[in-house]
Amino acid sequence: MSSSTSGAGAPDDQVTPPIDSVMDSLRGSVDPLESRHESDPAAPTDLRTQIIRFFLTGVLSAVVDYGLLQLFMLVGMGYGPAKALSFVAGTLTAYALNRRWTFQAEPSRARFVATMGLYAVMFGVQWGLFMLLVPWFDAVGWPMFWSTTIGYVIAQGVATVTNFVVQRTVIFRVR
DSSP states (O other): OOOTTTOOSSTTOOOOOOHHHHHHHTTTTSOTTOSSOOOOOSSOOOHHHHHHHHHHHHHHHHHHHHHHHHHHHHTTOOHHHHHHHHHHHHHHHHHHHIIIIISOOOOOHHHHHHHHHHHHHHHHHHHHHHHHHHHHHHHTTOOHHHHHHHHHHHHHHHHHHHHHHHIIIIITOOO
16 A cells, blocks of 8 residues: 555655646746746647747847847947847847747756857857957948947857757757
């Protein structure tokens, strides 16, 4: 006779909580951007759908990133620090949407850390390119708005394809 379902009986009997109860107790602790547990879908999203969703997520994240970049510069922040802060906001937007919508992956500390590691590398590439291009465009006489805009587009473009490939094949790999 097992008392694992009743919780009553001898002191050495243990009640094992259902998996959902365990997951409920971990809400918010696995992924700081996710407040509830969600299972991986039975059938993963196909490549075409993932590309479309990744593109749409990227557009929204770029609007957040670029909009904040211009806003921060408008209020007097230098383009370097403004780009760093706007990148963080755009990155968090992209991660949240790509994890839930594009790749439909359950919350995972390992995925969060891996994605933030990838974004840290991409930050170096993106910010570095931006910091090289903006002064160069400025030196050839472009207005600061166009120097930062074109620098942003080039730097963002370099990171986008790399992000998709690494996220799809490594971080949110299709099973």
